[in-house]
Amino acid sequence: xxxxxxxxxxxxxxxxxxxxxxxxxxxxxxxxxxxxxxxxxxxxxxxxxxxxxxxxxxxxxxxxxxxxxxxxxxxxxxxxxxxxxxxxxxxxxxxxxxxxxxxxxxxxxxxxxxxxxxxxxxxxxxxxxxxxxxxxxxxxxxxxxxxxxxxxxxxxxxxxxxxxxxxxxxxxxxxxxxxxxxxxxxxxxxxxxx
Amino acid sequence: xxxxxxxxxxxxxxxxxxxxxxxxxxxxxxxxxxxxxxxxxxxxxxxxxxxxxxxxxxxxxxxxxxxxxxxxxxxxxxxxxxxxxxxxxxxxxxxxxxxxxxxxxxxxxxxxxxxxxxxxxxxxxxxxxxxxxxxxxxxxxxxxxxxxxxxxxxxxxxxxxxxxxxxxxxxxxxxxxxxxxxxxxxxxxxxxxxxxxxxxxxxxx
Numbered sequence: 001x002x003x004x005x006x007x008x009x010x011x012x013x014x015x016x017x018x019x020x021x022x023x024x025x026x027x028x029x030x031x032x033x034x035x036x037x038x039x040x041x042x043x044x045x046x047x048x049x050x051x052x053x054x055x056x057x058x059x060x061x062x063x064x065x066x067x068x069x070x071x072x073x074x075x076x077x078x079x080x081x082x083x084x085x086x087x088x089x090x091x092x093x094x095x096x097x098x099x100x101x102x103x104x105x106x107x108x109x110x111x112x113x114x115x116x117x118x119x120x121x122x123x124x125x126x127x128x129x130x131x132x133x134x135x136x137x138x139x140x141x142x143x144x145x146x147x148x149x150x151x152x153x154x155x156x157x158x159x160x161x162x163x164x165x166x167x168x169x170x171x172x173x174x175x176x177x178x179x180x181x182x183x184x185x186x187x188x189x190x191x192x193x194x
Numbered sequence: 195x196x197x198x199x200x201x202x203x204x205x206x207x208x209x210x211x212x213x214x215x216x217x218x219x220x221x222x223x224x225x226x227x228x229x230x231x232x233x234x235x236x237x238x239x240x241x242x243x244x245x246x247x248x249x250x251x252x253x254x255x256x257x258x259x260x261x262x263x264x265x266x267x268x269x270x271x272x273x274x275x276x277x278x279x280x281x282x283x284x285x286x287x288x289x290x291x292x293x294x295x296x297x298x299x300x301x302x303x304x305x306x307x308x309x310x311x312x313x314x315x316x317x318x319x320x321x322x323x324x325x326x327x328x329x330x331x332x333x334x335x336x337x338x339x340x341x342x343x344x345x346x347x348x349x350x351x352x353x354x355x356x357x358x359x360x361x362x363x364x365x366x367x368x369x370x371x372x373x374x375x376x377x378x379x380x381x382x383x384x385x386x387x388x389x390x391x392x393x394x395x396x397x398x399x
Contacts, residue, residue, distance in 0.1 A: 003378050004338075005337050005338050005340045005342060005378050006342070006378050006380060008337060008338065009337055009342055009344075009378075009380045010380065012200070013380070013382060015200075017198050017200050017203060018200060018203040018204055018207060019198055019203055019285055019286075021203075021207060022202075022203040022204075022206050022207060022281070022285075023282055023285070025206060025207060025210050026206060026278040026281055026282055027278070027282070029210060029274065029278055030274070030275045030278040030279065033271040033272075033274040033275045033278075034271075034275060036271055037268055037271040037272065037275075040264055040267060040268055040271075041268070043264075044259060044260055044264060046259075058238075058241075058242045058245065059242070061238055061242075062235060062238040062239050062242055063235070064221060064224060064225070064234065064238075065224040065225055065230075065231030065234050065235060070225050071225075073221065073225050074221075074222055074225035074226055076221075077217075077218045077219070077220075077221035077222035077225060078218065078222050079218070080214050080215075080217060080218030080221070081214065081215050081218030081219045081222055082218070083211075083214050083218075084210075084211045084212065084213070084214030084215030084216070084217075084218055084219075085211070085215055086211070087207045087208070087210055087211030087214065088207070088208060088211035088212060088215065089211075090204075090207050090211075091204045091205070091207035091208035091211060092204075092208070099382075102355055102356065102359050102383075104356050104359070105356065105359035105360065105363060105381070106359075106360075106363050107359065107362070107363045107366060107379055107380070107381055108378075108379070108380045108381065109355075109359040109362075109363075109380075109381040109382070109383065110380075110381070110382045110383070111355045111359075111382075111383040112382075112383060112384050112385040113385075114385030115349065115351075115353075115355050115358075115383050115384070115385045116355060118351040118352050118385070119352060119353065119354045119355055121352070122352035122354075123354070171354075171356055172354075172355060172356055
């Protein structure tokens with residue numbers, strides 16, 4: 001640890017590489033370019049166009065707003081703009097993976113959130129003596145949601161739950177750190193808080 | 195762990211996203227807003243007229259219909275395809291078959307190379323003996339000119355990640371002791387459907 005190379009590896013492992021979407025976009029762009037090139041060459045050879053000749057395509061573009069079926073065009077344009085927005089979002093968003101770095105380990109360790117969640121749930125369940133499905137934990141980037149459903153007659157309050165979950169998480173030393181939100185649900189009427 | 199250039203991935207998404215947003219936004223405005231529609235039509239008609247004129251004036255020869263403009267457009271399209279293929283082809287990589295290398299004269303022995311297979315076998319064998327580890331994979335990669343060992347493990351559900359990290363850490367330390375050389379090691383602990391099915395159940399209830 002404390003090694004620049006390992007820091008780099010951990011940082012890369014925590015973020016999405018955006019490889020899949022980039023490959024899809026590049027493939028579509030390449031297909032579009034090949035198609036446009038084919039139409040140009042067919043036009044030069046004087047052959048029949050596959051779909052539309054370059055001249056017809058530019059004329060269609062010029063007359064686009066006045067075309068009948070302009071709602072279809074508006075819808076298509078809106079879809080294209082929306083896809084563009086999504087791609088820009090993917091390009092600039094941090095793209096954090098659902099993982100955390102385990103600060104408590106001697107080596108550079110990255111853990112899936114699911115592993116942390118199940119371990120915390122197990123610990124809460126054992127320490128508060130709950131049934132097998134008595135504790136549900138969800139781990140986010142900066143928060144841990146701990147929901148506890150004790151058996152009827154078994155009183156658990158949320159501060160206990162929080163204390164146990166925080167103790168477990170303190171052992172792991174997650175980075176980025178997570179804040180615990182504890183809830184106790186009663187089994188008789190579902191969704192009742194505290 | 196690979197050597198994919200993520201900046202390129204994001205740049206591709208940004209450029210194509212901006213192009214789509216620009217074209218889609220302009221077409222949408224032209225379709226729903228009359229003022230934008232007239233501007234669209236004059237701009238596009240101007241562009242078309244310019245293209246037609248340029249096409250006619252840049253003919254390679256009086257007798258052909260081939261113009262430099264079309265040749266240039268084809269070259270541009272070819273360049274786009276080539277760039278796309280090159281970016282896709284360069285994805286991934288950075289795997290290494292060497293865990294540590296010691297050149298002659300560095301250590302008490304001569305040149306020593308420890309191949310990835312040896313470390314992988316040693317670690318995977320030890321991990322397979324532990325019941326709480328369902329699956330493990332060991333790979334070596336080159337990051338910034340340094341060999342890095344990557345151990346990825348899938349433990350049973352409900353097993354504390356700290357215990358898993360300590361276990362794998364001990365094995366890595368042992369390997370270092372065995373090879374006599376420090377190798378930067380990176381551990382990733384994964385969850386999977388299989389780990390959920392094979393959850394560690396309490397033995398005494």
